[in-house]
Amino acid sequence: MMMAGGNSKKSISMLAAMLALAGACAPSPRATEQSNPPPAQNPPTSSPSDFTAALPEAPPRFAPSHMQIEGGKAILGSELTDIDTCDNCHADIAAQWRSSAHSIGSFNNPIYRFAVDRMRADVSREKSRFCGGCHDIALMVDGAMDAAVEPTDKRAHAGITCRACHSIAHTRPDGNASYTLTSEAIPVPVPGDKESLARHIERSALPPLRTAGLCVSCHRAFLDETTGNAHHMTGQDDATPFQRSVFAGSRIHRIDDPIAEQDCRGCHMPLEEAPLGDAAATNGKVASHRFLGAHTWLAAMRGDNEQLKRIETMLRGSVSIDVAAAICADGSRALPADGARVTPGERLVLDVVLRSLRVGHRFPGGVMDAQDAWVEVTVHDARGKLLAEAGREHAKSGADPSAHRLRALVAGDDGMPLLERQTHKFRAVVFNHTLAPRDAAVVEFAFDVPQALAKEALPLRVHARLRHRTRNIDVWRAACADAESPRGRAFRAFAARSDLNPCAPQPVTDIAEAEVWLGEGWEARQKGPARPAWRRLYEHGLGLLGALQERLDEARPSLYRALEEVSASGSALEKAMVLAALADVSARQGRVDEALDWAAKAEPFAPGHPALAHIRG
Numbered sequence: 001m002m003m004a005g006g007n008s009k010k011s012i013s014m015l016a017a018m019l020a021l022a023g024a025c026a027p028s029p030r031a032t033e034q035s036n037p038p039p040a041q042n043p044p045t046s047s048p049s050d051f052t053a054a055l056p057e058a059p060p061r062f063a064p065s066h067m068q069i070e071g072g073k074a075i076l077g078s079e080l081t082d083i084d085t086c087d088n089c090h091a092d093i094a095a096q097w098r099s100s101a102h103s104i105g106s107f108n109n110p111i112y113r114f115a116v117d118r119m120r121a122d123v124s125r126e127k128s129r130f131c132g133g134c135h136d137i138a139l140m141v142d143g144a145m146d147a148a149v150e151p152t153d154k155r156a157h158a159g160i161t162c163r164a165c166h167s168i169a170h171t172r173p174d175g176n177a178s179y180t181l182t183s184e185a186i187p188v189p190v191p192g193d194k195e196s197l198a199r200h201i202e203r204s205a206l207p208p209l210r211t212a213g214l215c216v217s218c219h220r221a222f223l224d225e226t227t228g229n230a231h232h233m234t235g236q237d238d239a240t241p242f243q244r245s246v247f248a249g250s251r252i253h254r255i256d257d258p259i260a261e262q263d264c265r266g267c268h269m270p271l272e273e274a275p276l277g278d279a280a281a282t283n284g285k286v287a288s289h290r291f292l293g294a295h296t297w298l299a300a301m302r303g304d305n306e307q308l309k310r311i312e313t314m315l316r317g318s319v320s321i322d323v324a325a326a327i328c329a330d331g332s333r334a335l336p337a338d339g340a341r342v343t344p345g346e347r348l349v350l351d352v353v354l355r356s357l358r359v360g361h362r363f364p365g366g367v368m369d370a371q372d373a374w375v376e377v378t379v380h381d382a383r384g385k386l387l388a389e390a391g392r393e394h395a396k397s398g399a400d401p402s403a404h405r406l407r408a409l410v411a412g413d414d415g416m417p418l419l420e421r422q423t424h425k426f427r428a429v430v431f432n433h434t435l436a437p438r439d440a441a442v443v444e445f446a447f448d449v450p451q452a453l454a455k456e457a458l459p460l461r462v463h464a465r466l467r468h469r470t471r472n473i474d475v476w477r478a479a480c481a482d483a484e485s486p487r488g489r490a491f492r493a494f495a496a497r498s499d500l501n502p503c504a505p506q507p508v509t510d511i512a513e514a515e516v517w518l519g520e521g522w523e524a525r526q527k528g529p530a531r532p533a534w535r536r537l538y539e540h541g542l543g544l545l546g547a548l549q550e551r552l553d554e555a556r557p558s559l560y561r562a563l564e565e566v567s568a569s570g571s572a573l574e575k576a577m578v579l580a581a582l583a584d585v586s587a588r589q590g591r592v593d594e595a596l597d598w599a600a601k602a603e604p605f606a607p608g609h610p611a612l613a614h615i616r617g
Contacts, residue, residue, distance in 0.1 A: 056174035062140055064226035065133025066178040069141070070169055073183040077138035080167075081158040085188065090162075092278035096289040097162065099307040101298050106136050107149055107156035108491060109298070110502045111471065114482035115421040123228040123424045130227045133177025134218035137164045141181075151490035166204050171213040175220030175237070182206070212239070212263040219264075219366075228424040230413070235423070236368070238361035245437035247360040252610045254542075255573070255580040255602070256438055267314075267360060268292055294364060296507040297470035301500040312509050318358045319435065321375070321466045321512040322531070324442075324540035325351040325558065334518075335561050336536045338526065342460055342519035345451040352377060352443045352464050354406075355539045356435040363435045364468065368408035370421055370475050371434075373468040373511075375404040377445050381457035382521070388447035391467075395508050398473025404443045407472070408432040419474035442543035458519035465513035469506040476506060534565035534574065541581055545588065555585050576606035583615045 058066045069075055087094040097103050107113045112135055120128045125146050132145040138155035139145050149156050163186065172178040189200040208214045221235035244250050246259045247266075260266075265287060272288035274281040290307060292314050299308035326340030327333050327349040334340030337350060352375060356363050364371035376391035391403030409430040412418050418425055435441055471479075480503040482488045492499045517525040530536075537558040544555035559582050566574045583598035599612045606612065 056172075056176075056178070058176065058226065062129055062133060062177075064127060064130040064176065064224075065140065066172070066174055066176045067133040067137070067140065068180040070180055070182050075141045075167075075181060075183050077140075077142040077144065077155045077158075079185070080138040080141065080161055080163045081154055082163065083161060086162045089189075089279040091276035092272075092274035092286055093280060093289045094162075095276065096272065096286075099299070099302075099304050100289060100291045101293065101295045102160040102289075102291050104298060104302075104500065105134075105159045106139070107151075107153075108159065108495065108500070109135075110301075110479045110483045110488060110491075110500055111297070111475065113488070113491065114478050115423070117482070117487075118422065119228070119424050127226070127228050127424070130176065135160070137161075137181075151487065151494050156491075157495050165214065166206070166209065168208050168214055168217070169206050171208045171211070171217045173213065173216055173220070173239070175217065175222060175235075175239075177218055178220075179208070179214070179217040210265070212242070215239075215264040223423060223426055230427060233426055233429075235426075236366055238365045241361045241365075241436050245360055247437060252614045254438075254584070255577045255606050255609055255611050257573075257577075259438070262360070264360075267358075293366070294468065295470055296468075296509060297502070298500070300504065300507050301502060308507065312507075315468060315509050315511050317512060318356070319363055319466055319511050320353075320355045320357055320514075320539075321464050322353045322355075322514045322536055322539065323350055323462050323464055323516045324353045324536050326518060327351070333557055335540075335558055336516070336530075336533055337462070337518065338516050338530070339459075339522040340518045342449055342453070342458060344449050344453040347446055347448050348518075349444055349446045350377070350462060351540060351543075352404075352445060353440055353536070353540050353543050354435060354443065354466060355440040355542070356438055359435070360437055362437070364406060365434075367421065368432065368434050369410045369418070370471050371407050372398065372470070372472040373406040373466065374400075375406075375443055375464065375466055377462065377464045379447055380461045380463075381453070382459055382461070382525075383457060385457070387450060387460065390445050395467065395469075398476070404433075406434050408434060419472060420478045421475060439546075440539045440543035441546060442540065455520070459517040459522040459525055460519055461525070462516050462518060463513065464515075466511045468509045468511050471506065476502065532565070534562045534570060534578070537562035537565070538578055538581065541578075541585075545581070545584060549588070552585055552589055556582070559585065572605040576602045576609065579605070580609075580611055580615065583612070587615050 056066060058064050059068055061072070062068070083094060105112065107116070116128055116131045116135070119131065129140060129145050132140045136145060136156070137160065138158040139149065142155065144153070144155060166186065167181045168179045169182040170180040184203060186203050187196065187199050189197040216239040219236065219238045220240070221237070222232060223229040223235055224232040242248055244253070246256050247262055249261045268291050269287040269289070271285040272290070274284055274286045278286050280286050290310065292311055294311065294315060296308055296311050299311060323337045325333055325335050326337040328341055328343070329346040340348070342348065354375070359365070362368065364373050374391050374394050376394065377389065378386060378392060379388040380386055391400055394400035394403040410418050410426050410428070411430050412422070412425045412427050417430070483492065483500070483502050492501070515527065541555040541559035541562065544552070544558070547554065559578055562578045563582070566578055579598055579602035583595045583602060586595035586598055595615060599615045602612055
């Protein structure tokens with residue numbers, strides 16, 4: 001044994017000493033004879049290089065959907081469509097479900113129908129099982145997605161029913177209907193028979209029912225060659241952002257306000273009064289089966305004002321908006337924007353900040369390519385004259401180029417945007433301007449102050465609001481055209497619950513709004529208590545963390561000012577939040593020593609916080 005650069009004799013002596021030491025520690029021959037010899041080690045049959053990554057593969061029976069039935073057994077679609085039996089004991093839950101988007105999630109939904117019909121015509125009926133695994137389970141189990149779906153087929157009007165969700169025995173995290181149904185019937189309990197009631201509960205409340213995994217199996221999707229696409233693409237995915245968020249218990253990305261952990265049910269199935277005496281009620285309440293989300297359009301189509309009101313209440317305040325900074329022509333900044341200098345003839349840039357507050361997935365979520373949320377900004381002088389606007393026409397036209405829209409844009413093979421849910425033609429995501437949970441974004445708006453602006457026209461009023469409707473104008477037009485076709489009219493005529501007319505204008509919900517006054521005299525116009533300055537500046541800095549690398553430094557002035565504010569009167573947690581954000585800026589810029597220094601300053605205020613460990617790497 002030779003050691004590089006060493007003396008050979010010394011090396012031999014060291015080796016001899018090591019062997020002697022090993023002999024002293026070895027068991028005696030007698031001990032070896034009495035002990036059981038270790039089992040023979042089989043040589044490995046494969047090496048790490050033999051393993052390859054594999055995407056989930058759908059079983060052939062329902063492919064490209066990933067749904068399965070235990071043991072390959074049969075379930076009748078007519079069994080899954082039975083709601084009335086459940087209604088006998090669960091009147092409140094059944095009534096809530098009938099108001100939900102789940103109840104009209106099949107061909108009876110005109111928004112879904114035009115898209116799936118087009119896929120069936122352009123690609124094939126068999127490939128439309130990709131949609132059917134989550135939208136048309138009653139048709140799928142009977143193999144009916146492979147044939148023409150007639151307007152008079154009750155299974156096409158079923159939606160996602162009680163027995164569908166309550167028959168899911170296993171789930172997998174892949175998506176595209178990655179669940180397994182049990183074919184075991186749900187026993188109807190006999191009044192007064194506790195054993196039959198116990199059997200009913202055991203069968204109805206299968207293990208996946210109260211887990212996020214049940215929702216994930218359909219609220220995560222992907223496209224690939226089996227769906228008619230050129231390659232694998234991640235589609236709708238509300239699960240991954242949630243699993244990475246503080247709502248799921250992940251605190252690695254930033255130091256944040258105390259946020260209660262909750263899963264999908266916490267937001268979308270809150271407790272609701274059960275005035276009809278539902279058998280599942282506890283203390284007069286049941287978990288709501290309205291499955292509230294952002295589908296104001298469906299509620300409006302049905303004339304369901306109660307559902308619409310509840311959805312709008314849920315949406316309002318879920319995201320905040322603020323005019324956090326004003327940048328003058330000379331580069332000077334008003335932080336916050338209130339009272340910023342206004343100079344006639346000069347350009348003024350306004351930084352509008354959006355912050356996701358209560359949304360556990362991206363906002364807007366679901367099918368982000370079809371969502372329609374946008375920012376509207378107006379600037380008026382003190383006498384009410386409109387000086388500048390952006391996004392004001394979007395509610396009418398759906399295509400205001402000055403509106404900043406929160407959506408994902410997807411292109412086809414020709415590079416042109418696909419705006420009508422042509423999923424089988426999707427090729428690449430061009431951009432995604434939606435908000436991750438608890439994240440912030442900065443949108444810049446600039447306007448030229450009129451040269452002739454009189455002093456009496458000050459101060460200027462800036463009003464910003466975040467607006468939302470369920471689907472973009474292109475989807476609205478396509479759904480309307482389909483509903484007016486003979487096939488669409490036939491679907492509407494078959495069942496009263498399916499008589500949905502998508503041609504009426506969609507409701508527009510104002511999720512958040514903010515107002516600031518600029519220029520001389522602004523203090524007298526300020527209404528109500530302002531949000532804490534440190535928080536407004538902190539969120540401005542957070543939003544700029546997502547800016548281009550060369551503009552990251554623009555986050556520093558706001559965070560420095562926020563640090564001044566919290567150093568004087570903020571809590572320990574608030575100080576840690578700002579210091580950690582400054583550490584994040586430095587880390588993203590590759591300023592390692594500076595990032596470690598900021599993290600060290602934050603440590604006493606949030607000892608052991610995982611976000612600081614993440615920054616340190």
